[in-house]
Amino acid sequence: MRGDVGFPVRVRFTKRGKVRFISHRDVARAFERAFRIEQLPLAFTQGFAPRPKVSFGLALSVGHESDAEYLDVQLVDEVPLDSLAQRISDALPAGIDVTGTVALAERAPALQESVTAVAYRVTVTGPDDEPVGVDQLGAAVGRALAQPALPVTRTRKGHEVTEDLRSIVRTMAVTDADELGPVLDLELSTQPRGTRPAEVLAAVDGDLVDRRVLRTKQLIERGGARLEPLEADARSRVPEARAS
Amino acid sequence: MSSLWPRIEPLLARVEKPARYIGMERGAAAPAHRPGDASWLLVYPDTYEVGLPNQGLQILYEILNERDDAAAERTYAPWIDLEAELRRHAVPLFSVETHRPAGDFDVIAFNLSAELVYTNVLNCLDLAGVPVRSERRAPDAPLVVAGGHCAYNPEPMADFVDAFVIGDGEEAVGEMTDVIGAWKRAGRTTREGVLRELATIPGVYVPAMYDVDYDGPFIREVRPRFAEVPAQVDKRTVADLAEWPYPKQQLVPLVEVVHDRLNVEIFRGCTRGCRFCQAGMITRPVRERPEEQVRTMVQDGLRRTGYDEVALTSLSSADFSGVDGLVADLVNEQEGSGCVSLSLPSLRVDAFTVGIASEIQKVRRTGLTFAPEGGTWRVRQVLNKLITEDDLYAAVDGAYSQGWRRVKLYFLAGVPTEMDEDTRGIAELARNVVAIGRKYTKQASCTASVGGFVPKPHTPFQWFGQNSVDELERKIGLLRGAVRKSGVQLRWHDPAATFVEGIASRGDRRVGRVIERVWREGGTFQEWSERFELGRWLDAMAAEGLDADWYVTRHRTADEVLPWDHISAGLHRDFLWQDWQAALHEHGLPDCRWTPCYDCGVCTDYALEHVVASPVAPAGGSQGTGQDLSRGGDTPVEFLGVREKASSSAR
Numbered sequence: 001m002r003g004d005v006g007f008p009v010r011v012r013f014t015k016r017g018k019v020r021f022i023s024h025r026d027v028a029r030a031f032e033r034a035f036r037i038e039q040l041p042l043a044f045t046q047g048f049a050p051r052p053k054v055s056f057g058l059a060l061s062v063g064h065e066s067d068a069e070y071l072d073v074q075l076v077d078e079v080p081l082d083s084l085a086q087r088i089s090d091a092l093p094a095g096i097d098v099t100g101t102v103a104l105a106e107r108a109p110a111l112q113e114s115v116t117a118v119a120y121r122v123t124v125t126g127p128d129d130e131p132v133g134v135d136q137l138g139a140a141v142g143r144a145l146a147q148p149a150l151p152v153t154r155t156r157k158g159h160e161v162t163e164d165l166r167s168i169v170r171t172m173a174v175t176d177a178d179e180l181g182p183v184l185d186l187e188l189s190t191q192p193r194g195t196r197p198a199e200v201l202a203a204v205d206g207d208l209v210d211r212r213v214l215r216t217k218q219l220i221e222r223g224g225a226r227l228e229p230l231e232a233d234a235r236s237r238v239p240e241a242r243a244s
Numbered sequence: 245m246s247s248l249w250p251r252i253e254p255l256l257a258r259v260e261k262p263a264r265y266i267g268m269e270r271g272a273a274a275p276a277h278r279p280g281d282a283s284w285l286l287v288y289p290d291t292y293e294v295g296l297p298n299q300g301l302q303i304l305y306e307i308l309n310e311r312d313d314a315a316a317e318r319t320y321a322p323w324i325d326l327e328a329e330l331r332r333h334a335v336p337l338f339s340v341e342t343h344r345p346a347g348d349f350d351v352i353a354f355n356l357s358a359e360l361v362y363t364n365v366l367n368c369l370d371l372a373g374v375p376v377r378s379e380r381r382a383p384d385a386p387l388v389v390a391g392g393h394c395a396y397n398p399e400p401m402a403d404f405v406d407a408f409v410i411g412d413g414e415e416a417v418g419e420m421t422d423v424i425g426a427w428k429r430a431g432r433t434t435r436e437g438v439l440r441e442l443a444t445i446p447g448v449y450v451p452a453m454y455d456v457d458y459d460g461p462f463i464r465e466v467r468p469r470f471a472e473v474p475a476q477v478d479k480r481t482v483a484d485l486a487e488w489p490y491p492k493q494q495l496v497p498l499v500e501v502v503h504d505r506l507n508v509e510i511f512r513g514c515t516r517g518c519r520f521c522q523a524g525m526i527t528r529p530v531r532e533r534p535e536e537q538v539r540t541m542v543q544d545g546l547r548r549t550g551y552d553e554v555a556l557t558s559l560s561s562a563d564f565s566g567v568d569g570l571v572a573d574l575v576n577e578q579e580g581s582g583c584v585s586l587s588l589p590s591l592r593v594d595a596f597t598v599g600i601a602s603e604i605q606k607v608r609r610t611g612l613t614f615a616p617e618g619g620t621w622r623v624r625q626v627l628n629k630l631i632t633e634d635d636l637y638a639a640v641d642g643a644y645s646q647g648w649r650r651v652k653l654y655f656l657a658g659v660p661t662e663m664d665e666d667t668r669g670i671a672e673l674a675r676n677v678v679a680i681g682r683k684y685t686k687q688a689s690c691t692a693s694v695g696g697f698v699p700k701p702h703t704p705f706q707w708f709g710q711n712s713v714d715e716l717e718r719k720i721g722l723l724r725g726a727v728r729k730s731g732v733q734l735r736w737h738d739p740a741a742t743f744v745e746g747i748a749s750r751g752d753r754r755v756g757r758v759i760e761r762v763w764r765e766g767g768t769f770q771e772w773s774e775r776f777e778l779g780r781w782l783d784a785m786a787a788e789g790l791d792a793d794w795y796v797t798r799h800r801t802a803d804e805v806l807p808w809d810h811i812s813a814g815l816h817r818d819f820l821w822q823d824w825q826a827a828l829h830e831h832g833l834p835d836c837r838w839t840p841c842y843d844c845g846v847c848t849d850y851a852l853e854h855v856v857a858s859p860v861a862p863a864g865g866s867q868g869t870g871q872d873l874s875r876g877g878d879t880p881v882e883f884l885g886v887r888e889k890a891s892s893s894a895r
Contacts, residue, residue, distance in 0.1 A: 018249075021262040022498045030498060033270075033550025063257050091550065093268045093498060129254065 006043055007075040008104040010111075011088070012230055015066045019095035024059040027096065031071060034091035043074040057111035057218060057229070058118065061196060066215035068118075070111050070229050072104060100230050108233035115190055115229065117170060117219040122184045122197045123212035132208065134182040138174040141184065144204045145172060152195075152203040165203050168195050172204075180211050187217075248335060249343040255329040263499045264292035265326065267318075267340035270549065271493035273305070274341060275315035282425040284308050284316040284417075285339055285349040285386070289356075289364035290771065292320040292340075296495060297503040299557070300392060301355045303490040304413050314421045317341040317349070321364045322371070324768070324775075330371060337371035346372035350428055351420075352386045354405070356394035359748035360741065360771035362401060363763040365390070369404070376760065378406050378452055383435045387424065387442075391416075395449075396479075396526055397701040397808040400748055402451035403756035407442045410449055410811055411479030411526075412512075414488050419445045443473045447480035449811060456753050461794060463752060463805040478812045479526065483852055485512055485533045489541060496549045505553035505587070506545040510538050514559035515836045515854070519628045519827050520617070520656060522700035524559055526813040528846040530837060531855040535570055542574060546584060553585045561588040562597050563837075565858035571603055593631045598642035612643045615654035619669025625830045626661050628823075636673065637680060644681040644688055651677055651690045657719045657736075658697040658711030660827060667719045670694065671726035671734075678731040691733045694723065696742030700749055701808040702815060704823035709799040710746045713739045713778070740778035744770065746796035747781060752807035755795070758784045814846035 015027065022030075032052055035042055044050040053074035060066050085098040092098070126132050144150055150166040168189045176183040184201075188194055201208040220232040256262035277283055286305055288295025295301070301318065308316035317339035322330060330336070337346040346352060352372060354365050366376045369388065375381050378388065390401060391409035398408040409416045420442060427438040436452075443450035453473045457464040468475055482488055494506060511532040514524040533541075542554050554574075558564065567588075574586055586604050591597040593614040601612060616631050618624040624631060640651055655670045674692040681688025696716045699705040711719070716739035727734050747755060761784035762770075769775040785792045800806065802821060809817070819842065826833060836842055837856055847853055 018266040018268060019498070021256055021266050023263070026263065026498050026500070029500075032552075033496065036550040036552065037547070062262065093270070095268075 007078045008106070008108065009073050009075060009084070010102050010104045010230055010233070011071050011073065011098055012100040013069050013096055013098045015060060015069055015096055017095040019093050020063055020065045023062050024056065028054065028056060030092055030096065034088050035073065037091040038087045040079060041075050041077040043076045055110055055112070057115055058190060060215060064213040064215060068215055068218050070218060072111060102230045103235040105233050105235045111229060114220045114232065115218045116221045118188055118190055118194070118215060119217040120186045120188070120197050121214045121216055122186060122201070122210050123178055123180050124184055124201065125181045125209050125211040126207055127209060129180065129211065132181050134174055134177050137182045137184065140205050141172055141174060150203040152199050154199070165195055165200055169200060172200070247343045248338045248345060251333065251335050252338060252343055255326065255333065255335065258329060259325040260323065261499065264320065264323070265340060268498055269296070270496035272341055272495060273309040273316065275309060275317060277315050280425065280429050281313055281315045282351065282421045282428060283349045284314065284351045284353055285346050286316055286318045287320070287352060287354045287368055289321045289354055289361045289368055291323060293499065293501040295320040296497050296501045297507070298355055298357065299491065299507055299509060300413065302495055303488070304417050306490050306492060307414060308417055308421065311418065311421060313425050317344065319346065321368055321769070327367070327371065336373050337368055347374060347386060349386050350424055351389055353389040353391070356390050356392040356401070358771055359394055359745050362748055362759050363767050363770055365401065366404060366760060366763040367768045377403050381435065384432050387438070389420070393523060393526065394749070396522070396811055396813060397749060398449055398451060398811065399753045399807040400751040400755040400759060402753045406439060406450065406452070408449040409480070410447050410477055412482045413480070414482050416445065416447050416480050420448065440470065440473070446478065449477040454810070463807060465805065466810045476810050476812050479814060481850060481852060483531070484855065485509070485531045486537055489537055494545060494549060496551065503555070505555055506542070506549055506551040507555050507557050508538055508541045508545060509533065509558065510556045510561060510564045511558045516560055517628050517833050517835060518617070519704040519823060520659065520697060522703050525703045525815060527559070528814065528844065529852050529854045532565060532857055535566060535857065538570065553587065555587045555589050557589055560590050560592060562591045562600060565856055568600060571600055575603055593639050594635050595638050595642050598639050598646065601643070602646050611650040611652060612648045613652040613654065614639060616673065617654065617656050618659065618666065619655060619673060620666045622830055623659060623662055623666040623669070625832045626827045627656070627659060628827065628832050630832045633673070637676065640677050640680050644684040649685055649687045649689065651681065653677065653690065653692050655692060655694045656697045657694050658716050660705060660708045664722060667722050668726050671723050671732065674727065674732040675730045689731060689733065691735060692727070694720065694734065694736040696737055696739050698742055698745045698749055701806070702813045704820050704827055706806060706820065707800040707824055709797045712793070712797050713743050716742060738773060738776070741773070741776055743796060744778065744781045747785070747792060751795055754788070754790060757788045758790060761787060814849055816843070816845035819844045
């Protein structure tokens with residue numbers, strides 16, 4: 001969005017229910033179609049294959065739900081923001097609902113660069129939905145956090161690589177339980193690199209399964225403040241309507 | 245009705261592309277399933293990405309759901325990973341809309357667009373908990389129905405399908421719903437009763453109502469078992485496409501599928517008369533959609549779907565009356581309204597076509613495709629693909645001179661009367677095309693794509709013995725030698741798959757046992773090269789005591805009863821035989837839209853007429869058509885690279 005004139009908008013949306021099985025790329029295509037259906041005044045890239053100027057935040061794994069997904073879209077003209085969320089939601093599949101829109105400050109940094117932390121609620125089971133006790137998980141989490149390192153081994157390009165996730169895991173606590181098992185609240189750093197809840201569970205105990213994952217928050221941490229992305233770079237005030 | 249979703253959902257975490265199984269397309273129905281409704285499960289027996297765009301299935305889906313006495317849902321063949329999970333957890337096949345068990349529907353109806361999916365039909369029935377053989381089904385089991393181009397030779401699938409619909413389904417599905425709904429509301433008295441009644445609907449073929457007598461390997465007679473059952477089943481044809489502006493709400497999938505765009509059918513039928521082309525033969529006469537309706541369908545469709553690409557579909561789109569004006573208007577209308585691109589998936593080989601193409605592709609001219617089909621003028625006369633070399637070279641010169649860099653040419657190998665010089669002619673044409681291109685750009689390239697020819701039922705070539713696997717391989721070898729270091733890229737279809745397509749498309753009722761055996765041995769998704777194995781088919785033929793060559797490579801004679809003779813596409817057998825003889829004499833036959841009638845039988849017997857807005861042939865002069873559906877759903881002529889796209893996930 002850097003340097004663009006026009007009307008950049010940041011959109012917050014959910015991904016809930018069956019639609020969680022579509023990919024990040026499919027979500028992007030659904031939004032592009034929704035913008036066309038609503039005939040929003042999209043800005044396009046230059047060149048042989050013009051694309052609408054839309055940029056997304058961190059990808060969400062296929063199968064994970066979210067209450068906190070974001071995208072930035074560049075419009076060439078101002079549109080009324082009070083009805084925008086409803087308009088786009090109507091053109092999107094069920095489960096993807098726009099829950100907030102904000103006019104974005106010019107030269108706002110891209111979501112990908114500015115988001116520094118994400119939070120998840122993870123329902124944990126054993127393999128094949130075998131139940132895990134709340135206390136049992138709590139104890140395992142406690143032991144893991146007491147260690148100086150949280151090593152996880154993964155295969156990258158045919159090589160086994162061991163990485164330490166300890167610096168990525170900000171908080172991890174068993175806070176609740178649903179019908180499938182205990183619920184783990186996780187807050188993870190995304191910079192310089194992040195990780196997925198499944199890897200954190202693997203580091204805690206190799207047999208744990210992230211049976212249900214809900215992303216609850218993305219955070220932009222700047223100058224000591226923890227900001228919700230809609231607040232972080234909102235245009236301080238939508239410019240007054242042109243002088244009448 | 246119970247939804248299987250709670251049992252399916254945990255399985256989806258373990259499979260590739262779980263979004264194949266969630267439905268949720270824009271335009272999808274949410275049927276209520278009132279107790280007296282006839283419920284239809286429409287199945288495309290291949291992956292979701294291949295099956296979802298099928299327009300025939302989408303048309304019937306809408307027509308059924310518009311009725312107040314029917315409900316229709318869809319499903320597709322689950323990929324092998326989900327199939328394994330379903331079997332392991334004893335979860336049956338389900339619909340994608342409400343995840344209702346397939347076995348709870350009154351009708352399970354399959355679209356048969358390609359023969360290699362036949363084993364998938366059996367697999368879907370088995371996953372639904374429905375016995376694969378019709379005779380084993382309980383009175384209250386779902387009725388198994390099939391339609392689509394392959395239904396024109398229903399015999400290989402006759403043991404598994406209760407009723408076939410031959411031809412256009414728009415009207416027939418309604419008539420079937422009346423019968424099936426009444427049967428259901430009366431408490432499903434007898435299965436034989438409802439089948440007998442279905443057999444009296446025009447265009448509906450119920451194999452169990454016919455006995456087949458054999459004379460050694462040959463068929464002596466196919467005889468209806470009851471007086472009211474017709475001896476010959478005639479295809480259904482909707483007379484006026486304007487009355488059927490479907491799909492009105494084309495489904496917009498959430499995942500990428502093949503032909504992922506708005507499709508508007510501009511006409512049905514083709515009278516170019518290409519003798520290898522089953523689609524052209526069985527869909528006569530030509531019925532154009534009124535131009536105004538095309539415009540409305542394009543505008544409404546783009547607005548509703550949010551697609552940024554629209555295709556005007558037919559068997560030879562440049563033949564649509566006034567196509568140049570239509571295309572110019574659509575391109576101008578879309579300019580400035582958000583970069584919508586237009587494509588015409590089947591075009592003739594001539595300069596007129598290149599003119600239209602340049603109208604459409606104003607900027608990014610990367611690839612253009614033509615289908616001359618034969619390597620020499622002689623063989624093109626046999627095929628009735630009357631494109632002269634001048635036509636082709638002029639078209640190609642036009643394309644390269646206007647900025648295109650890649651030309652793709654489609655050919656058939658193994659066609660009647662083909663000599664090695666005809667095969668080599670393919671390489672020569674392609675090399676000459678490269679030479680023309682090099683006049684304009686060093687980057688000029690040409691791809692020659694060669695498919696093995698399968699002589700399809702209801703075409704003048706139905707009597708011709710297909711080339712063997714060895715012979716097709718030899719011809720491909722010839723071509724590989726002839727294009728070496730020429731700048732021509734050669735691509736070919738697997739001759740073994742072509743051979744099996746011959747078994748499945750030219751077979752009789754006895755071939756059903758082979759299909760069942762291949763399925764039982766695990767041979768599903770046979771149209772996917774990584775899953776296909778010729779050995780499975782040859783072993784199954786041998787185990788059933790059938791001679792594959794007798795079915796595939798043997799030339800058939802004028803007096804032989806063909807397995808599909810009791811099914812009629814309206815073409816007189818005499819006409820087809822004469823056209824076969826004309827082919828052998830290298831005699832071409834111009835398009836009957838603009839020349840006198842050859843009395844093929846379709847218009848006269850069915851009291852139909854071509855619906856063509858223009859009384860004169862379109863400009864350009866070439867007689868070539870652009871499409872060959874013998875390759876099972878490929879659309880050979882297409883503008884490549886209109887828009888940067890991820891490679892399609894299928895094939």
